Amino acid sequence: MNDKLGGGAAGRRQIMGSDKAGWAVTASLVLAVVFSVMMAGTAFAQDFRFSRFVVEGNQRVDASTVLSYADLQTGEVLSAADLNTAFQDILASGLFETVSLDPQGSTLVITVEEWPTINRISIEGNRRLDDEDLLRLVRSSPRRVYSPTTAEADADAIVTAYETQGYLAATVEPRIIRRSDNRVDLVFEIREGRVVENERVTFIGNRSYSERRLRRVLETKQANFLRSIVGRDSFVADRIEFDRQLLTDFYRARGFVDFEVLSVSTELSRERNATFITFNLREGQSYDFGRITVSSDLPDIDTERYLDEIRIRPGRTYTPVAVDSTITRLELLALREGRDFIRVEPRVTRNDAALTLDIEFNVTRGERVFVERIDIEGNQTTLDRVIRRQFRIVEGDPFNPREIRAASERIRALNYFADVQVASREGSAPDQVVIDVDVEERATGSLGFGASFSSDAGAGLTLSFSESNFLGRGQSLSFDINTTQDSGNSQITFVEPAFLGRDLALSLSAFLITSDTNNAEFSTERLGGRVALGFAAGEDRRLQLRYEISQDEVLG
Known part of the structure; x- marks a missing residue:
């Protein structure tokens, strides 16, 4: 027997209710109302006094639990x-599909019908999303009591x-299939839709930049002839808020200090397959x-020296x-002093009138606050030290909110984490x-295979592997192998970003390159290695020293 669960439409989610289980809950509520009316009619004539309570119909739930509700x-x-309040409290526990109270003289009989247990959970009709991904979202679980x-x-x-x-047109209809021993199978039937x-992304109020230029700023993209391979032209509501911030950053970086996104309107087409933003x-x-x-x-601050540290020039946008960069430079100067x-x-x-902003950088002394400790959570693979070395401060150092924000950005820039929260x-x-x-x-890892064929080089194979967080140590390991009938190119690279515990990136590489073409009377072979050392040369600049050694042979 195939039954639907109780409920009804749930707003835009379009979750359809079912008939059978919904009838059971509705019938129970109607029973409560009828019972209340009947008792109200007799309340003037008599009250009730019970010397015994009897619970019937319960299988898994103990009678004392029912009486406690x-x-x-x-x-x-x-x-x-x-009595009506007792009825409502038992029903509100969520343990029973139906509840009835029957006064029999000095005995009150409480009859309950328990919700069934879930035998198994399945998902039907899904093609775009896998069962495993969807089941991770489901809180219902087998061998537990079914709850509508x-x-x-x-x-x-x-x-x-x-x-x-x-x-946006996807609908999900949960159904239950009755089994023996008061068990049910819970099935989520999905209609994905298109x-x-x-279809169109437009702007109102833009005078300085064209719509085409502003569309390039957004993460949301307008559908075009590449819609079959471009995924960002599909509508995602959460992406709109991110687009608002992108537009704000774009304009503020160009001197528009009063810029504001007044509103974003999204209209859905009649066919529910396109949006107009x-x-x-x-x-x-x-x-x-x-x-x-x-x-x-502060009496000991040389303002002229701090002014020489500023790179901003009047007249620039x-x-x-x-x-922010200037504030960082001035605070670093104070630390060096x-x-x-x-x-x-x-x-x-x-x-x-002149459309200019005068900036006065005021150097003050903040509160004396120190860093007690740095707590790191959520890193199952990545070692703590990989995250800690992104901080320029340690426990016991003066607390600097700007440095904390900078460390947060450096952790995100590692690209090891889907989400980073620093507070x-x-x-x-x-x-x-x-x-x-x-x-x-x-x-953080990837593995790739490839094959090719050409009339000149014949068949070729490609194998590549890369891991940017090797063994959770923040190290990078990669290798590439490309072979054809006439040539081969293989390389392996290892990078230690914190060599000797310092901001030094050590890179080690080995390679083998061979060629044996039909157009030449000789073949070549090159075997070698490469060592590189990178280091910071400024706030946003790095230099790299590289040494390469190889043995080149020409074979007849």
């Missing part, structure tokens, strides 16, 4: 409202997974840098990146701070 005491005077509420939440989670892939593409913008005016000064109330807890605060003065909280004392690092690891 009812919360009734023998010998006490009970009204019809009290949980099943509806599971269906809602599956629909959400499809929405993130652009399938992927919803971004419109970004409503307010650009404002583009500002340039005006006067650049340094001030400080204003960008927040230049301001042996000054801890120095903070640099930019003070901006607008000149709307600070008060430690064991008001002047102590604990830094919490929570990461979610991602796959």
Whole structure:
């Protein structure tokens, strides 16, 4: 017998309810109402006093558990409202499909029908998403009590997974199949529908940049003739918020300090297979840098020396990146001078007539707060030291919020983690701070195979492997093998990014290159190795020293 679970449409999720189980819950609620009305009619004539409670129909749930939900005491005077409350409390426990209360003299008989247990869970109708990926979203599990509420939440989670892939028309219908011994099979029937593409992405209020230029900024892409291979032209609601930030960063970096995305409207076509996205913008005016000064109330600060450290020049287009970079340079200068807890605060003065921004960098002394410890969680494979070396501070050093944000960006730049969260909280004392690092690891390795054929070189094979976080040590290991009938090229490379525990990247490579073409009377063979050492040459620059040695042979 194939039954649906109780419920009804769940908004945009389109989770369909079922008839049988829904009838059972509805019947129970109707019974509660009828029971309440009947008791209300007799409440004026009599109250109830029971000397015994009997629970019937329970198989897995103990009778004492049922009575604990009812919360009734023998010998006490009970009204019809009290019995109705007991009925509702038992039903609200979620353990029973139906509940009835039957007063029989001085005995109250509580009859329950338990929800069945789940025998197995299956998913049908899915082609775009695998069973394993969808089952990880399901909270219902075999050998546990079936819950319509949980099943509806599971269906809602599956629909959400499809929405993130652009399938806005997907529907999920959970059904139960009755089995013996009060067991059911839970089946999620999926109708995927077609992927919803971004048919058109338009902008309102853009005067300085064309729609074509702004589309290049967005992560969301407009569908074109490459729609069969480009995945970013499918609609993903969560991507819109990211696009708002991308547009804001794009304009702010070009001096538009008042830029704002007023709204984003998304319209779905009548066929529910395409969306029309419109970004409503307010650009404002583009500002340039005006006067650049340094001030400080600290007596031992040489403002002229700090001013010489600034690379911003008046007349250039204003960008927040230049301001942040300048703050970092000035705070690093204070550290080189042996000054801890120095903070640099930019003070901006607008000149709307000249469309310039005067920046005053005020050097102040911040609070004396120290780093108590750095806690790292979520790294199952990556060693703690790989994450810790991204911090320029250690336990006991002065706390610098800007350095913490920079370390967070460096951890993300490793590309070892799908998500990185770095936050600070008060430690064991008001002047102590604990830094919490929570990461979610991602796959960092790849393995590739390939084959080719040409009339000149004949058949060829390609094998490649790369791992950017080898054994969780942050090391990189890769090799490539390319062979044809006439030539071969093989190479293996190992990189240690923190050689001798310092910011030195040591790279070791070995290679073998051979050729034996029909157009030449000789063949060649080259065997060699390469050693490289990279190091920082500035805030955003690196240099590399490289040495290569090889043995080249020409064979007749």
